[in-house]
Amino acid sequence: MRRTLLLIALAGLSGCDKDTHNHPELITGKQLFDHHCAGCHAETGKGNFLKGVPPNKQSSLSIWQIAHKIRIEANDKRKMPLYPNMSTQEAELIADYVKQL
Known part of the structure; x- marks a missing residue:
């Protein structure tokens, strides 16, 4: 039981990918x-x-390709965190911003 809780806690701490999308202030x-x-x-x-x-x-890359890479595209050589919990709309807002950089 303790080992399971420790593993869960470590998994939460090790995630630098911020795959939490409850941030209504970020629009x-x-x-x-x-x-x-x-x-x-x-x-x-x-x-x-x-x-x-x-x-x-x-x-x-197109906006669609960037958004796809953020949310869905996974491969063995990928270093970038995958954000499967991110909405399509959020990924497209990020992708649109990246295209304007």
Whole structure:
């Protein structure tokens, strides 16, 4: 029992992906990007070369492709956290903001 609780607590603490979407105060693409993405990609979208985080500024991907990558697209080589609990609308707001960076 204790071991199970410890594992659950550690899983919660280790998640830096912020896959919690109960934040009604965040309504713009920029606010959502800052909350979910800027920690790795930087507020400017330049990424972090030394940490292996690619830029998302000036992405050639479409809004749909970016939103899909945020919520659904998973593969073995993926380093970016997946946000399966994020709504399509939220992902599209972030994607639209990324296209404007």
